[in-house]
Amino acid sequence: xxxxxxxxxxxRATLGQPASISCxxxxxxxxxxxxxxxxxxxxxxxxxxxxxxxxVSQRFSGVPDRFSGSGAGTDFTLxxxxxxxxxxxxxxxxxxxxxxxxxxxxxxxxxx
Amino acid sequence: QARLVESGGGVVQPGESLRLSCAASxxxxxxxxxxxxxxxxxxxxxxxxVIWYDGSNKxxxxxxxxxxxxxxxxxxxxxxxxxxxxxxxxxxVYYCVRWGDDKVMDVWGQGTTVTVSS
Numbered sequence: 001x002x003x004x005x006x007x008x009x010x011x012r013a014t015l016g017q018p019a020s021i022s023c024x025x026x027x028x029x030x031x032x033x034x035x036x037x038x039x040x041x042x043x044x045x046x047x048x049x050x051x052x053x054x055x056v057s058q059r060f061s062g063v064p065d066r067f068s069g070s071g072a073g074t075d076f077t078l079x080x081x082x083x084x085x086x087x088x089x090x091x092x093x094x095x096x097x098x099x100x101x102x103x104x105x106x107x108x109x110x111x112x
Numbered sequence: 113q114a115r116l117v118e119s120g121g122g123v124v125q126p127g128e129s130l131r132l133s134c135a136a137s138x139x140x141x142x143x144x145x146x147x148x149x150x151x152x153x154x155x156x157x158x159x160x161x162v163i164w165y166d167g168s169n170k171x172x173x174x175x176x177x178x179x180x181x182x183x184x185x186x187x188x189x190x191x192x193x194x195x196x197x198x199x200x201x202x203x204x205v206y207y208c209v210r211w212g213d214d215k216v217m218d219v220w221g222q223g224t225t226v227t228v229s230s
Contacts, residue, residue: 037215041157048207048220049157055214092157096215099171101147101159 002027002095006104012112013083021107023076023093030073030097037097040069040078043106044089052091053078085111114139114219116208121224128198132224134191134208139219142166142186145211148193150204151223158204161193162211175201198228 003026013019029036040053051060053069056076066081080087088111093104120132134146148160161172161182170182181194191208205223212218 035214039216041217043157048223049217050220051216051218054216058214060216060218090156094157094159094217096217099162100173101162103157103159106156 001100002029002098002102004093004095004102004104006091006093006107008107009105010108010110012110013080013087014112015085016082018079018081019083019087019109020077020079021091021093021109023071023078023104025074025076025095028073029095036072037095038069038071038076039094039096040067041092041094042087042089043092044086047089049092083109083111114210116210116219116221118206118208118221118224121206121226123227123229124198125230126199126228128228129194129196130198130226132193132195132206132208132226134193134221136189136191136208136210139210141184141189146182146184146191147209147211147217148182148191149207149209149217149220150202150226151207152201152204155204160206163191195226198226200228200230202226203228 005024007022038056041049043049057069068079090106115137117135147162163182179197183192207223208221209217210219
């Protein structure tokens, strides 16, 4: 199974300031079709997760452009250019490249 | 608007069974693969199972193989998860999730809670 490792596991951000989360996979996430599949999800307390980023860097419909994803191979990053209050919660990276699909442990983002 | 509504959760004893259902609406259900993803209390997300759009393929996480069965009824727009021989460690919120283009989990239900306790 592909192991997804996120750092940090907890972060306190200042409103209006940037924040970033790293995700490393134990194997390359390049699929046999040549595409790298790495997604980021956000879960607010008491809510189901929602998709933010797919295929490393593609913003899902309705996701603000302050969210961006980057990376390649086994190392990936989610960046928030200017943190807003609604960004609190837990962020997960996940790989749908192969089964079983696996998630990172989650990174809890709080506001200072 | 795409919507998924789970039901069937509850409190059971170890070794008992439950069947979860997920009613889909607002999209062409028969065109999408579907997942079950669970989240134990205070823990992260764990993928459980997937079924192809036509039911032709199914995959499971190792810990539920032989105990859980994913199925679908495209005539009723319904996804199901039959859970047998339940264990304490199966306690979680179970989410029904649509498998979208580009391998995304793009629509999530609100979840149904399964508690396995003696």
